[in-house]
Amino acid sequence: xxxxxxxxxxxxxxxxxxxxxxxxxxxxxxxxxxxxxxxxxxxxxxxxxxxxxxxxxxxxxxxxxxxxxxxxxxxxxxxxxxxxxxxxxxxxxxxxxxxxxxxxxxxxxxxxxxxxxxxxxxx
Amino acid sequence: xxxxxxxxxxxxxxxxxxxxxxxxxxxxxxxxxxxxxxxxxxxxxxxxxxxxxxxxxxxxxxxxxxxxxxxxxxxxxxxxxxxxxxxxxxxxxxxxxxxxxxxxxxxxxxxxxxxxxxxxxxxxxxxxxxxxxxxxxxxxxxxxxxxxxxxxxxxxxxxxxxxxxxxxxxxxxxxxxxxxxxxxxxxxxxxxxxxxxxxxxxxxxxxxxxxxxxxxxxxxxxxxxxxxxxxxxxxxxxxxxxxxxxxxxxxxxxxxxxxxxxxxxxxxxxxxxxxxxxxxxxxxxxxx
Amino acid sequence: xxxxxxxxxxxxxxxxxxxxxxxxxxxxxxxxxxxxxxxxxxxxxxxxxxxxxxxxxxxxxxxxxxxxxxxxxxxxxxxxxxxxxxxxxxxxxxxxxxxxxxxxxxxxxxxxxxxxxxxxxxxxxxxxxxxxxxxxxxxxxxxxxxxxxxxxxxxxxxxxxxxxxxxxxxxxxxxxxxxxxxxxxxxxxxxxxxxxxxxxxxxxxxxxxxxxxxxxxxxxxxxxxxxxxxxxxxxxxxxxxxxxxxxxxxxxxxxxxxxxxxxxxxxxxxxxxxxxxxxxxxxxx
Numbered sequence: 001x002x003x004x005x006x007x008x009x010x011x012x013x014x015x016x017x018x019x020x021x022x023x024x025x026x027x028x029x030x031x032x033x034x035x036x037x038x039x040x041x042x043x044x045x046x047x048x049x050x051x052x053x054x055x056x057x058x059x060x061x062x063x064x065x066x067x068x069x070x071x072x073x074x075x076x077x078x079x080x081x082x083x084x085x086x087x088x089x090x091x092x093x094x095x096x097x098x099x100x101x102x103x104x105x106x107x108x109x110x111x112x113x114x115x116x117x118x119x120x121x122x123x
Numbered sequence: 124x125x126x127x128x129x130x131x132x133x134x135x136x137x138x139x140x141x142x143x144x145x146x147x148x149x150x151x152x153x154x155x156x157x158x159x160x161x162x163x164x165x166x167x168x169x170x171x172x173x174x175x176x177x178x179x180x181x182x183x184x185x186x187x188x189x190x191x192x193x194x195x196x197x198x199x200x201x202x203x204x205x206x207x208x209x210x211x212x213x214x215x216x217x218x219x220x221x222x223x224x225x226x227x228x229x230x231x232x233x234x235x236x237x238x239x240x241x242x243x244x245x246x247x248x249x250x251x252x253x254x255x256x257x258x259x260x261x262x263x264x265x266x267x268x269x270x271x272x273x274x275x276x277x278x279x280x281x282x283x284x285x286x287x288x289x290x291x292x293x294x295x296x297x298x299x300x301x302x303x304x305x306x307x308x309x310x311x312x313x314x315x316x317x318x319x320x321x322x323x324x325x326x327x328x329x330x331x332x333x334x335x336x337x338x339x340x341x342x343x344x345x346x347x348x349x350x351x352x353x354x355x356x357x358x359x360x361x362x363x364x365x366x367x368x369x370x371x372x373x374x375x376x377x378x379x380x381x382x383x384x385x386x387x388x389x390x391x392x393x394x395x396x397x398x399x400x401x402x403x404x405x406x407x408x409x410x411x
Numbered sequence: 412x413x414x415x416x417x418x419x420x421x422x423x424x425x426x427x428x429x430x431x432x433x434x435x436x437x438x439x440x441x442x443x444x445x446x447x448x449x450x451x452x453x454x455x456x457x458x459x460x461x462x463x464x465x466x467x468x469x470x471x472x473x474x475x476x477x478x479x480x481x482x483x484x485x486x487x488x489x490x491x492x493x494x495x496x497x498x499x500x501x502x503x504x505x506x507x508x509x510x511x512x513x514x515x516x517x518x519x520x521x522x523x524x525x526x527x528x529x530x531x532x533x534x535x536x537x538x539x540x541x542x543x544x545x546x547x548x549x550x551x552x553x554x555x556x557x558x559x560x561x562x563x564x565x566x567x568x569x570x571x572x573x574x575x576x577x578x579x580x581x582x583x584x585x586x587x588x589x590x591x592x593x594x595x596x597x598x599x600x601x602x603x604x605x606x607x608x609x610x611x612x613x614x615x616x617x618x619x620x621x622x623x624x625x626x627x628x629x630x631x632x633x634x635x636x637x638x639x640x641x642x643x644x645x646x647x648x649x650x651x652x653x654x655x656x657x658x659x660x661x662x663x664x665x666x667x668x669x670x671x672x673x674x675x676x677x678x679x680x681x682x683x684x685x686x687x688x689x690x691x692x693x694x695x696x
Contacts, residue, residue, distance in 0.1 A: 022273075049492055049494065052493045056496045059498055059499070060484075081501070081503060082498045133421065134421010134451075135423060139604065160580035161421075161607075163604045181491060203512075220510060222517060222518070225514060225518055226518065257581075259581045259611065259618055260582065260586045261582055262583050293580075294579075296549065296553070296555075296556055297554040300554060315663055316665075317453075318426070318453035346656075346659060347663040347664060350664070371656070382603050
């Protein structure tokens with residue numbers, strides 16, 4: 001069971017990042033072994049569609065659960081269709097968020113809680 | 124921290140005039156000018172530029188003629204007609220899709236970094252201002268708008284500001300959409316003209332589409348009171364509160380001409396109108 | 412001949428000027444009005460056309476054949492706009508992010524993607540007296556307007572006067588509207604906002620190689636900064652329309668300026684004569 005948390009830095013005690021698509025790192029924790037690794041989010045450099053690209057990254061990593069503060073509609077749709085559960089409203093540090101998750105204190109998100117940037121058009 | 128985004132759909136309804144006055148009235152805030160295509164807020168706030176940074180758009184294609192075998196595949200595939208005779212890429216037409224880069228059989232296409240505009244950070248006597256200038260003929264993708272808002276948010280958090288006032292772009296396309304994400308309130312400035320009503324409906328529809336809380340202010344409401352009533356019923360239909368009525372006042376033009384926020388130059392109904400608008404906004408935003 | 416009416420700043424009176432010009436020109440010959448401000452089309456409010464034809468405008472987007480798709484991920488990798496995501500069981504498309512570049516359908520190694528079609532807005536055609544009228548209307552929530560602008564401009568009639576009402580700003584959609592014009596009329600107002608945005612619009616027209624001239628709207632008779640700008644850059648200052656509450660009220664009710672103030676027709680006749688004399692009319696395409 002792999003859980004990914006939006007983080008501002010590449011560390012288990014880093015502060016969580018409120019954004020999904022443009023957060024610089026994900027801390028991916030394997031709950032079975034307790035091991036964690038930091039994954040750099042390549043989506044932050046993308047010109048639009050960051051949320052979608054970030055969701056693709058987590059799908060490719062085989063993540064089962066994502067802990068976020070805010071997430072847009074496109075990204076949550078991708079994660080939902082890939083069978084990844086999304087929990088919202090995290091704050092503080094990555095390890096605090098994981099603890100809240102373990103204690104069942106986080107609520108599952110079925111809808112976006114942040115509007116889309118609407119992609120990027122020629123418009 | 125709260126963010127109010129000022130939009131209008133139609134240009135010239137008084138978005139910047141209102142934003143400039145709110146900038147004077149609000150304390151402890153950051154201003155952001157998201158009309159990156161024709162930024163005007165800085166003309167009212169007399170800013171001192173503190174820093175500027177380049178803004179990169181999507182990479183654009185260039186063709187290395189030494190490697191090119193002249194097979195024409197790129198010309199055939201480019202849906203934007205950006206590759207001309209002699210395999211020269213027109214940077215205005217190139218959208219950066221990189222189809223030519225992926226398809227070229229001899230690796231002759233390179234994708235090159237491209238500066239599409241600049242992001243500015245300034246200080247004004249009313250507080251910090253984040254603004255930008257998109258290059259001419261550039262893709263107003265909303266990405267520069269997002270960059271302005273991100274910088275404003277960073278500053279507001281760093282300096283513990285309680286409010287961001289964002290002057291939005293006209294229209295309902297990408298740049299306007301980019302202004303909606305995460306905003307606490309969209310303040311729509313409209314006017315009692317047929318085109319104002321037409322465009323108000325489109326912006327209300329946009330806010331509804333993206334699930335944003337909206338409020339409406341009618342500028343020049345007394346120009347055609349009957350049309351103003353039609354705007355009011357439109358707001359009712361969308362269950363959007365009407366938070367301001369500003370009069371038609373030729374002194375607005377004088378204030379803008381002298382490059383000062385209207386609230387500092389006006390008196391009577393105009394001043395009362397702006398103050399009442401600010402009170403209602405404070406209540407909606409739950410500011411002190 | 413194609414005349415584009417543009418302004419950096421919105422709300423300077425582009426539509427007021429363009430619709431009045433169309434009405435005056437219609438007294439002399441055939442004229443077409445093409446509203447390219449597809450995000451907020453307003454020309455029809457002034458000219459009140461009778462509609463004859465409506466047509467939806469569609470753009471190509473990928474259609475994925477699930478039988479052939481191997482979920483290899485190549486399409487998502489080449490999509491510069493991140494409109495495609497490849498999941499363990501399916502490929503997802505975000506249509507509003509697609510730029511219709513065709514990368515996915517050309518580069519799919521399994522040949523599983525073909526172009527399908529998606530509506531982004533519509534073009535409506537009609538007439539208002541002797542004026543032929545065309546405009547585009549972008550669907551709410553759509554981000555990409557240039558294909559719709561191009562669909563409007565396809566209706567340009569050769570050999571007659573075509574007036575193109577451009578969107579505000581200087582970015583991509585404006586370029587699409589103004590390119591190919593024989594002359595660009597820049598509408599401004601005598602404020603620092605107007606002047607600032609006039610400079611941008613002038614740069615835009617110059618970059619496109621379209622000759623231009625300036626009209627001042629809502630003038631109070633003291634337009635020195637605009638006059639100076641025109642003088643310095645050797646751009647003709649063609650006419651000034653005065654600040655006028657009655658014209659503003661007329662606009663509010665959808666009445667064109669030259670109907671409220673018939674004496675203003677002179678300005679537009681003089682503009683048409685200027686274009687004729689300077690030879691822009693001869694550039695007719």
